Amino acid sequence: MERIIITGALGQIGTELTLKLRERYGEENVLPTDIKEPEDEQLKGKPFEILDVRDMDRLKEIAATFKPDTIMHMAALLSATCEKDPQLAWDINMGGLVNALELSREFSLQFFTPSSIGAFGPSTPKENTPQVTVQRPTTMYGVNKVAGELLCDYYFEKFGVDTRGLRFPGLISHVKEPGGGTTDYAVEIYFEAIRTGRYTSYIDKDTNMDMMYMDDAIDATIKLMEADASRLEDRNAFNVTAMSINPEMVANEIRKHIPAFEVDYDVDPVRQGIAESWPNVIDASHAVRQWDFEPKYNLAKMTEIMLEAIRNK
DSSP states (O other): OOSEEEESTTSTTHHHHHHHHHHHHOGGGEEEEESSOOOSTTTTTSSOEEOOTTOHHHHHHHHHHHOOSEEEEOOOOOHHHHHHOHHHHIIIIIHHHHHHHHHHHHHTOEEEOOEEGGGOOTTSOSSSBOSSOOOOOSSHHHHHHHHHHHHHHHHHHHHOOOEEOEEEOEEEOSSSOOOSOGGGHHHHHHHHHHHTSEEEESSOTTOOEEEEEHHHHHHHHHHHHHSOGGGOSSOSSEEOOSEEEOHHHHHHHHHTTOTTOEEEEOOOHHHHHHHHTSOSSBOOHHHHHHHOOOOOOOHHHHHHHHHHHHHHO
16 A cells, blocks of 8 residues: 545544554545545545545546555445435445445555444354354345445456455444444443443343454554455455453443443344344454454453543543
8 A cells, every 4th residue: 555545534434544544654645535524623624535435437536636556445324324224325335335346446456445243144153253154134234244245355356456354343432423333332331431420322231242442443454454465365354353342341341440330221122133133252363364463452451541532532
C-alpha cells in the first residue's frame, strides 16, 4: 500500500482507520470518502471527498484524480439497520461492494473489505467456530456478508484482484458512538456508566459474543494488508477475535472502577435473535498462522481505557 482510498470513512471503523493510515503512510497518501462532510476535528480541513458508493462514475472520477494503489471499502449498513430496511441494505452493501471490486479490477488496486461474524447463522458451530464452516445466516446483513466474501474470492480467482478481508466480531471504541449494530451494547454500556451510572441492555445478560477493541481491529486490518501474499491460503474473511463476553461480564468489569454501576435488561427480540444466531467463540488460528494476528487487549485492559477516555471527553 502506498496511496489509499477509504470508502465509508466516517463510519464505525473508518474514522480511526483513516487516522492510523495517515500516521503510517502520510496525510497526502490517504483519501477518506463518505456521503457527508466530516464533523470530527481531526478530519475537518483535510483532504476528503464526498462519495455515494453506489455512484460508479463518481468513484472512477476520484480514483482517476487521486491515482490510488489500494481501496479499503468500509461503506456499509450494519446489522440492526439492515433488518429495518433490507432493500436499502442490499442496494448499499452489495451495490457498493460490486462497484469497489470493479474499480479494483479496472485500476489494478489492492482491495480490502470487512466481513463479520454476522456471516454465520444458527446452524454454524457455536464453539470454536472454524474458518471454513456452514454459513447460513438468517439476516439481510449476514446474507450481504456471505455474498461479499464469495464475490471477493471470485474477483481474486477470476480477475487476479488482490482481495483481502477480516470477519470482525463486535468492535468497541470510545471514538465513535454506536451506529446500528447488534453488538453496540458493548459500547453503549461504557458511555452510560460514565453519564448516568446505569444501563439498560437490549441483549440478555448471559449472551456471549466475540468482541475486539478497535485498536486491535485497525492493527489487524493494516497487518493483513501488509502481509506477504504468498502466506495467505484463505485470503478473504479471516476469523479474528480478542474476547468472548456477555453484558454481565462487562458490567462486572466496570464495577471494579465504578462500584455503584447498575445494569438491568429490556431485551430487544430482533437484536437478541440476531445475537443468538451468531457464534459464542470463533477460532482465529488461521489468521495467527498465516499473518501473525495477535490482539493486545482483553476485557480488563479495554475497560480501563474505555472508561478513562470517555471521562476525558
